[in-house]
Amino acid sequence: MKLFFLLFFTHFIIISWSQSDEIDTSSIFLEYKTEVVTISLKADSLKIVNFVTEKKRYSKIEDPKSQLDWIYEGFSFSVRNIIAHVYNPIENKKSYKLIRISGKPKTSLYDGSTFYDDKVFYEIDFNTVKSGGYTELSYYKFISEPHFLLPYVFTDNVPCKEASYTIILDAGIEIGWHLYGLKKDNVTLKKSEENGKTKYTWTLKNSEPVPYGKGNNGYKHIATHIVPFIKSYSSNGTQKKLLSDTDDLFNWYQELIGKIKPSDNSELQKLTHVITQGAESETEKAQRIFHWVQENIRYIAIEDGWRGYIPFPAADISQKRYGDCKDMTHLMYEIMKIAGLNAEHAWIGTRELPYQYSETPSPVADNHLILLLFIDSDTLVLDATDSHTPFGIPTSFILGKEALFKNKDGNSSIYKIPEYSSEKCPIKNEIKIETSGKNLIGSAFKEIESFEYSTFQNYKGLANTEREQFVKSYLELEANNVILKNIILSDTTKKMKTKISYDFEMPNYILGFDNTFIINLNLTKPFSTESLQLNRKSPYEIDYKHVDKTNVSFAIPEGKTVKKLPADVSFMNEFGTCIASYRIEGNNVIYTRLVSVEKLLIQPTEIENWNNFLKKINDVYKTKIEYN
Numbered sequence: 008m009k010l011f012f013l014l015f016f017t018h019f020i021i022i023s024w025s026q027s028d029e030i031d032t033s034s035i036f037l038e039y040k041t042e043v044v045t046i047s048l049k050a051d052s053l054k055i056v057n058f059v060t061e062k063k064r065y066s067k068i069e070d071p072k073s074q075l076d077w078i079y080e081g082f083s084f085s086v087r088n089i090i091a092h093v094y095n096p097i098e099n100k101k102s103y104k105l106i107r108i109s110g111k112p113k114t115s116l117y118d119g120s121t122f123y124d125d126k127v128f129y130e131i132d133f134n135t136v137k138s139g140g141y142t143e144l145s146y147y148k149f150i151s152e153p154h155f156l157l158p159y160v161f162t163d164n165v166p167c168k169e170a171s172y173t174i175i176l177d178a179g180i181e182i183g184w185h186l187y188g189l190k191k192d193n194v195t196l197k198k199s200e201e202n203g204k205t206k207y208t209w210t211l212k213n214s215e216p217v218p219y220g221k222g223n224n225g226y227k228h229i230a231t232h233i234v235p236f237i238k239s240y241s242s243n244g245t246q247k248k249l250l251s252d253t254d255d256l257f258n259w260y261q262e263l264i265g266k267i268k269p270s271d272n273s274e275l276q277k278l279t280h281v282i283t284q285g286a287e288s289e290t291e292k293a294q295r296i297f298h299w300v301q302e303n304i305r306y307i308a309i310e311d312g313w314r315g316y317i318p319f320p321a322a323d324i325s326q327k328r329y330g331d332c333k334d335m336t337h338l339m340y341e342i343m344k345i346a347g348l349n350a351e352h353a354w355i356g357t358r359e360l361p362y363q364y365s366e367t368p369s370p371v372a373d374n375h376l377i378l379l380l381f382i383d384s385d386t387l388v389l390d391a392t393d394s395h396t397p398f399g400i401p402t403s404f405i406l407g408k409e410a411l412f413k414n415k416d417g418n419s420s421i422y423k424i425p426e427y428s429s430e431k432c433p434i435k436n437e438i439k440i441e442t443s444g445k446n447l448i449g450s451a452f453k454e455i456e457s458f459e460y461s462t463f464q465n466y467k468g469l470a471n472t473e474r475e476q477f478v479k480s481y482l483e484l485e486a487n488n489v490i491l492k493n494i495i496l497s498d499t500t501k502k503m504k505t506k507i508s509y510d511f512e513m514p515n516y517i518l519g520f521d522n523t524f525i526i527n528l529n530l531t532k533p534f535s536t537e538s539l540q541l542n543r544k545s546p547y548e549i550d551y552k553h554v555d556k557t558n559v560s561f562a563i564p565e566g567k568t569v570k571k572l573p574a575d576v577s578f579m580n581e582f583g584t585c586i587a588s589y590r591i592e593g594n595n596v597i598y599t600r601l602v603s604v605e606k607l608l609i610q611p612t613e614i615e616n617w618n619n620f621l622k623k624i625n626d627v628y629k630t631k632i633e634y635n
């Protein structure tokens with residue numbers, strides 16, 4: 008189970024190439040790529056072997072990285088019999104010179120960071136290939152665990168004339184599959200029967216490179232791929248279910264939880280008493296436990312064989328003071344059970360994954376483990392892997408996703424994480440300004456909470472020595488020469504709300520013509536730069552819905568009079584809301600503005616309307632007042 012630094016389909020690294028999408032004009036393209044999976048019944052178990060081949064043509068060498076290939080190996084499958092060749096054209100002849108390529112020894116993906124991955128890779132260096140040449144690569148993958156049939160990606164980082172995926176089944180083996188990605192409707196399926204075996208072949212022809220751009224909602228949403236899974240197989244006259252539906256997946260997960268090694272929880276019971284002593288409600292108990300895990304257990308993602316699926320015992324995690332999402336969730340689960348609270352493990356896929364259990368009842372659908380807490384009629388989502396996520400608020404990367412958990416009857420249930428409205432994540436700006444000649448002088452505070460609180464605290468922590476500069480840029484005051492001072496950060500509610508107070512000056516901000524002065528009170532402009540290219544092919548993801556509420560109080564200079572206030576503005580659509588109004592109170596102009604975004608995903612078909620929505624907001628930001 009990986010978090011934050013997920014390596015999805017790492018053997019299909021996306022590289023940006025300066026080339027045409029058309030195969031005929033591309034400097035590099037795949038002539039073909041194939042994978043043939045043979046699933047056969049041996050004694051009482053399944054044998055799964057994948058044979059992979061590809062042929063890549065190089066009309067022109069533009070980047071040395073294009074001559075590298077990587078073959079990955081994980082705990083559930085091994086790689087054997089790698090064969091790699093280069094074929095270079097022989098001058099003045101219609102033939103090629105063959106060069107055999109040797110792969111480098113296995114190399115670990117682990118980079119010494121807070122993410123441990125047991126995967127290894129073989130690097131294949133085709134650096135001898137010349138313009139006009141081509142390469143061929145083939146190898147076998149042996150799958151040791153039938154729950155882990157590997158997805159197959161048809162599209163690649165270069166164009167491909169033909170990509171095919173074949174599954175050959177012995178009699179009595181039933182499979183399921185689902186297609187995903189931008190070109191899934193272009194994939195054709197051919198089924199045949201031969202010698203008592205069933206053969207499925209999926210083919211995609213003339214595919215363009217996987218489009219990559221800012222705000223993509225995840226490689227697996229856009230790369231065309233198939234997720235196969237074994238539903239059942241017949242053994243000795245008995246049909247054995249494997250992953251025929253969500254219940255099968257859930258039951259298998261429960262078996263894995265059951266493999267957690269027993270441990271002495273006496274110290275954990277003492278710890279639970281210390282954490283919850285004096286708590287006046289179940290909610291307070293749970294909040295204390297959640298914060299204790301956030302503050303005392305260091306998140307380290309661990310992908311090490313079955314450790315990617317089976318947590319350490321809670322007592323061990325408490326003692327070691329580190330763990331991954333499974334470990335932190337299981338520790339919370341055990342402490343809450345000791346404290347008499349009702350909570351359950353919940354498997355979930357982050358928003359980078361497009362899968363639903365009804366379509367893909369496979370471990371591929373999940374890459375994370377959280378805790379669901381049930382108090383009265385409320386279901387609270389707890390994810391301690393982010394040390395700044397407020398209690399009861401999901402991490403933003405699982406919003407709208409399905410969580411698989413055990414209900415009160417001991418059966419599988421699905422809880423859909425709410426997407427929440429923008430009001431759940433308000434950002435408030437209170438700004439008071441006055442003039443000194445053409446300079447603007449002000450004091451202000453910005454208050455943030457929930458998802459925005461977590462985002463701010465995480466980025467502030469990553470900024471290290473540049474934290475002050477980060478805070479300044481975060482305040483989003485538009486003038487380039489703004490002078491900020493007296494910045495004070497304080498949590499108004501522990502791990503929930505932060506208030507940033509500050510003073511500022513904007514030299515020469517006010518425009519003056521004769522005796523008339525012009526000022527724009529839109530000192531911040533949320534969402535002003537979020538417009539998208541109309542030819543974008545992939546959806547644009549927004550981290551979370553949020554609303555920006557800004558109040559500006561402008562002290563009218565003594566002896567001056569405001570000519571005319573801009574008209575009020577109010578519009579709303581599926582993307583969000585914008586409301587802006589001006590009024591005069593005594594010697595002050597009061598400007599109130601609300602701007603919200605109410606969508607998590609902008610589809611390519613919605614881009615024009617989204618851009619129009621942002622244009623109307625930017626028109627509001629251009630409004631000015633005059634005084635003389």
